[in-house]
Amino acid sequence: MPGSGIYLVLDSASCAGRPLAEIAKAAVVGGIRTVQLRCKDMPAAEFLQEVISCARHTSGHATLLVNDRVDVYLAARAAGADVQGVHIGQSDIPVALVRELIGPEAVLGLSAATAAEITAANLVNERTPGTIDYLGVGAVHATPTKADHPEPLGYEGLARIASSSALGCVAIGGLDASDIPGVVSSGATGMAVVRAICAAGDPRAATENLLTLWEGTTP
Structure with missing residues (x-):
């Protein structure tokens, strides 16, 4: 499930010129x-081709x-690409409408950074599980x-939000292997990384290391 373990955000601006696929x-x-x-600044047609190319490897x-x-x-x-869902932010199309558009089987993740956003997300799922x-x-x-990120939470802020959420929380924001103990102790169910894999000299080895450390830290 996307809400648990190590989660890769494959960012087009962070891959040191290497193909996303x-x-x-x-x-x-x-x-x-x-x-x-x-792919924040990529035209839709180009983004679509990147999704199709990556899907050949993730399928x-x-x-x-x-x-x-x-x-x-x-x-x-x-x-015909084997893609399973979307992740949206607070300023995107309202989450309930996105669910209607993508259907009940697709995965839908939502970014949240404040107590109010967590309360709102909990309420949405209470009304429509x-x-x-x-x-x-x-x-x-x-x-x-992510230049427009909110004020950093730190581990304590992450723990406050995770404890108040009825949903699994994937921590994100400047995280690498050294953050795994702090993220796990906060109660987050997953940790998203960008540069820790995208900018690594050996992305496969970096992935393996992150997964080994995560599995060795989680109960």
Whole structure:
């Protein structure tokens, strides 16, 4: 399930010029089980081709999610790509409407960073169970991969949010292998990484290391 374990945000601006599909393939071989494809400034047609290319490597091995662009997700599905859902932010299309658009079987993740956003997400799922599958919570630390991130939470803030959420929480924001103990102790069910894999000299080895450390730290 995307709400648990190590979660790769495959960011087009963080791959040091390497093809996204190349990083996706290496991470899947390394054992990653969730890949969110984030291409913030990419035209829809180009983003669609990236989704299709990455899906060739994730299909049957990892859950592939599209960041923000519900239209790209729907187009990829129509093109026959094996993509499983979307992850949206607070300023995107309202989460209940996204669920209507993508259907009941797709995975739907929502970013949240404040107590009010957690309360709202809990309420949505109380009213219509299954609307949201998991929350992406952060930024835990300041990060250059998302310039508009909210005030960093730190581990204590992450723990407060995780304890108040009825959903699994995936921590995100400037995280790497050294953060695993703090993230696990906060009560988060998963940890999203960007540069720790995307910018690694050997993305497969980096993935394997992260997974080994996570599995060795979680109960």
